[in-house]
């Protein structure tokens with residue numbers, strides 16, 4: 083049994099970092115934590131590993147209270163952002179160190195080390211020392227050492243962040259099927275939102291003090307409870323438009339603050355927002371819900387309840403598989419995701435079809451999603 087339970091965890095120094103955090107990670111669950119730099123992600127893992135003492139709260143694994151146990155008695159394996167490799171040992175011996183500690187037979191150790199090194203594409207480096215390999219290779223060595231440890235809980239702190247995009251994607255796919263990881267509870271920290279959405283059975287978005295929202299990739303992305311969560315997940319980032327609601331001839335609309343842009347509120351949101359007419363509101367518009375239309379182009383998208391506005395291209399980036407376009411409309415800049423075959427010129431006149439039935443609305447003061455009760 084390796085269910086991880088964190089109850090009322092608090093930790094701070096001269097300021098609070100983690101404040102009454104509660105979290106349960108089930109046995110076999112891959113739980114991903116995302117959040118901005120300096121918010122407390124590493125601190126949380128270090129508390130679970132026993133490298134920091136909590137100010138309050140309990141940490142249990144499989145019902146066993148670990149809070150007062152030293153790190154080596156916790157059966158928890160952690161990769162560190164700084165790798166923490168033994169400089170005098172070879173890559174082989176670094177990876178083998180948890181196996182040696184368990185006094186496994188020599189042949190078992192070799193077999194395990196070689197197989198994990200193959201998985202991580204570092205089998206040709208096994209006789210080198212950390213001083214003779216690159217940063218990305220060190221990171222994979224540290225990950226290898228963690229993966230062979232057979233702990234009750236895996237704590238992985240940005241374990242593949244320093245690898246190139248291709249290897250990162252390869253390893254991300256491996257993580258989906260790696261049996262070691264799928265047997266126990268795993269807490270995985272990343273900055274990469276695609277990695278989080280891809281890997282997490284559930285994802286926790288960390289803000290000041292603790293987790294702002296916990297849910298599946300779909301829940302977190304489509305129903306962010308907080309503006310902070312919406313801004314943290316998605317590439318390019320969600321468009322954020324501060325606005326004021328008003329009722330015009332019985333129909334709800336919003337006007338962007340300090341700009342001319344006015345848009346109707348679509349039906350699914352009308353009821354929830356009706357009680358807020360004349361209030362300030364923050365509108366979230368995902369770039370994939372902004373469709374760019376050229377003059378004269380006929381679009382079927384507008385039939386899906388989209389509002390169409392005139393716009394001017396401010397910036398266009400061609401990124402191969404798609405493009406990112408920043409357009410100005412009524413004094414507001416909106417980012418759109420465009421198709422690969424379309425190329426746009428700076429200053430070009432276009433129209434934007436805005437899928438207002440997919441907009442998100444957040445309370446201007448608290449940042450809470452007003453559509454999620």
Ligand SMILES: Nc1ncnc2c1ncn2[C@@H]1O[C@H](COP(=O)(O)OP(=O)(O)OP(=O)(O)O)[C@@H](O)[C@H]1O
Nearest residue numbers: 095096099117118119120121122123124125126163
């Ligand atoms: N030993 C310490 N003494 C004092 N403050 C600390 C200590 N360790 C961490 N902190 C502070 O706690 C906060 C959280 O740090 P932490 O390393 O957990 O952030 P993080 O979310 O992992 O950030 P990053 O994404 O940059 O790795 C930071 O403000 C950091 O300066």
Ligand SMILES: [Mg+2]
Nearest residue numbers: 123124125163
């Ligand atoms: Mg960190």
